[in-house]
Amino acid sequence: MAENVWILGIHMTNFGKHRDKDILDLGSEAAIGALQDAGVGIKDIGVLGAGNLMGRGGFGQLLQKQIGQTGIPVYNVTNACATGATALRVAIMAVKAGETDMGLAVGVEKLAGAGLLSGNVRAAEGGHWVRDGRYGAVAPLDGRVGTETMPGVFAQIGMEYGHRYGGADFELFAGISEKNHAHSTLNPKAAYQKRFTLDEIMNDMMIAYPNTRPMCSANCDGAAAAVVVSEAKLRTLSLEQQRRAVKISASVLTSDPYQEACQVLPDVNTLTRQAAATAYEQAGIGPEDLDLVELHDCFATAELVHYDNLSLCEPGGAVDFFKSGAPWRDGRTPVNVSGGLQSKGHPISATGIANIWEIATHLRGEAGERQIADAKVGMAHVIGLGSACGVHVLEKSAL
Amino acid sequence: MAENVWILGIHMTNFGKHRDKDILDLGSEAAIGALQDAGVGIKDIGVLGAGNLMGRGGFGQLLQKQIGQTGIPVYNVTNACATGATALRVAIMAVKAGETDMGLAVGVEKLAGAGLLSGNVRAAEGGHWVRDGRYGAVAPLDGRVGTETMPGVFAQIGMEYGHRYGGADFELFAGISEKNHAHSTLNPKAAYQKRFTLDEIMNDMMIAYPNTRPMCSANCDGAAAAVVVSEAKLRTLSLEQQRRAVKISASVLTSDPYQEACQVLPDVNTLTRQAAATAYEQAGIGPEDLDLVELHDCFATAELVHYDNLSLCEPGGAVDFFKSGAPWRDGRTPVNVSGGLQSKGHPISATGIANIWEIATHLRGEAGERQIADAKVGMAHVIGLGSACGVHVLEKSAL
Amino acid sequence: MDRIPLVDYLVLGDDPHLVANECTSCGARYFDRRSACASCGLQDFRTVEIAGTGTLRSFTIVHFAAEGVEVPFVAGLVDCDGTSVRGNVVNVPPDPEHVTLGMKVRLTTVPVGTDEAGVEAVGYGFEPAS
Amino acid sequence: MDRIPLVDYLVLGDDPHLVANECTSCGARYFDRRSACASCGLQDFRTVEIAGTGTLRSFTIVHFAAEGVEVPFVAGLVDCDGTSVRGNVVNVPPDPEHVTLGMKVRLTTVPVGTDEAGVEAVGYGFEPAS
């Protein structure tokens, strides 16, 4: 039985526009912040998991040149929007495998002003038709055979839930966004901290029905980093470090198992359900024990399906769950009290560590104005299309 | 103490030009080949480490759609030319951490006809000078402040060794290439299987003195994959599987520790020396125990320094080591009997698994015409600039 | 005039229809070429015809898309007798009053364009079937 | 005419020279901006001048390079009194008869070009010092 792994230190930069900072500035700020929060130095670290999608590669080693080149193994990882969680998992695995007793995971992205992230970039061919790729397509398929835009893909994912169970209309999805923007007003690190009325959200610019602009995750710049430590090592550290440490009760990464329709619409449900089920089992808790949840609301339509996927409600009961007020910060299971990706922002590779920072900050009782009182257990969920799903359950220290 | 991990199955595609195959065809061929070689199916696999540098991302999940979507965690990794070894390390760590008892690692690249891989692609700016990046450069530095081409960088790495210890002239470097091309004639999977004379090598097209064209690694297409298994699980499998399994006696990944000159010329020495030292310690063997070595001869000038870095010779003794004939296939420590990257080819992300395939094939006694008789212990070394170094020590099964 | 399908899995002619590669072992269907079956891992496939009518299981109305894509358009997911198909919903106003979950649709062809050699590329979509 | 250095660490004027950011704690030197010291992790730097003469510790003669780069040219690694510097070896024929390991070199400036505003960019190289 491999030993428990804890978060010793964690840091998130402000999310938003950082015009004068490159990915190394942001990554360094997060990494150095996490080390300081942990009360350790770079020479104490035995492994680096590094995540960055939009840069030119080799981010981990570039970061070392800014924070300390100590010869430790570096794993540059990518898993779309789950890249940060994947970097964290690698650091955790190295500790569990006994290869080191302390690891660092860093995720960073510069995305401000990136505009619409779309899948299909193949240029139309001049001259004559040429069959290309595994569909033998003679022209780009985006827009001709459905959509490859993220707002459109996730709109369909939400609408499919509505088709299956009913009750998920435009206003309901907009209400989810209303909640998250309301939550964001208490988060000084969020890219946007502005409350919107339901009307404002529904009458804003339509991106992909039913997702209007405020219902979409905000492209922005940011970084987050975490120091993880073995329980044996933690017990040798100061009482203050032990008190602030956060237990990783579950750490799970899944990919999407085959499902009939997954070739035409990414299935974000099955792999999330499996990740959550495994996480509850690893942590020995149930959804009713969660004091708060940060889930991957890349679009308002996505948040709805994950209430169900994470078993926060009965199967098929996500609409009722939302309507009951449960996921508001004063509800039964507060969801995305950070403001979620729609207002906090979504610097892709940072997201899967930033959501853990949010949970950890509440468990430590350091969340200031937006503190969920007496939070003891929380869950962080992230999903990257392709697909990869990361679920972590975190617990307040009882050391 | 985490348990031992073994290679249960391993496969390498032919290296060369695969005009009608995409990275998924090649990756599938390698993965399915490794599974068949292991005598298991995709449903037995609990983790996937996936490496591909030049594709559009998410290779691991794309591969699953070709060989089986089973929901297992996928880690897409990159570490320049050490990407394959990094994918393998992730699979090994997952097994060591007790997260699964069987893992798959796959590396693939399509590089045929890629031409020179150069670092600096910033376009010259029209109009007026603009300071850019952390050097405040107003124009691309490649060619103006030294070279960023790989043949040039590694030429300097070899020449620096010559400056420090003497004796490393053009002819000596060409001789290393002569050896590897001679070795390649016995390897049916090599991209090039042609013997060159020393004169032919020295009079071929000069790329970056002292590296002529045949002294440079060959861009080509290819893939390699390995199935790793815990020792406990292996002992439940058939006697035939146990007999053909190869023990991973050491598995090490390092990055480059700070050294005075590393900011101006990548230091491929220190991290390789550290990786090798750790590997010898993990495996409980010394360089004198190695029956064969596959090392990262991305250029003839690189092979020389790694004789020393891997302690195949006394410190400073690489020139004498080569002149003694030791690294030829009939010498004391055969190096790159596969033909090395200069003739076998270097499909980047495949390389760090393909070199392990070569060693494993000899340890199993299945290397045909190029078999190193009675091989019991071998070492595979790979390095990616940035830097990352992977060293594995493999041992013939005694089960 | 010569015609070429937008994708390999669209068969033109008198009765345009979609085809899929069906795993002979487990029955999983793929519109693209697969090295092995993502469901069961086996490597034997046969070509099967997909039903030309179905139910709209999900949709979105795309207002922002990549350059060159005409908006708004309706992207949908259609259940064709058990096989899920992705396609645009066409020949209907692109608004939530006219496009509704569960509506019946049928396959139709859509012109894509003509190349310099005079070959017309033809795609597909789904139109209301009621 | 206005002049601008090719890189921040080149100082033009009567006595052109290179400067580096030196870690005040461990003395490690960096030509680029660093968030913290790669050697010791601390974050305090001062500017120091680099010696203008040195020894050629390694070189290559590049015959194939990216588009727009003139070849052949000599890329070198120069030991300037303990600080390693990357730069081209200039004002010497680019062949192994004239460029040799251990040769003494000194810093010199090299024109890069002039922009539309008439500003000349100036780079640096090393030339034989004997």
Ligand SMILES: [Zn+2]
């Ligand atoms: Zn099947």
Ligand SMILES: [Zn+2]
């Ligand atoms: Zn320092």
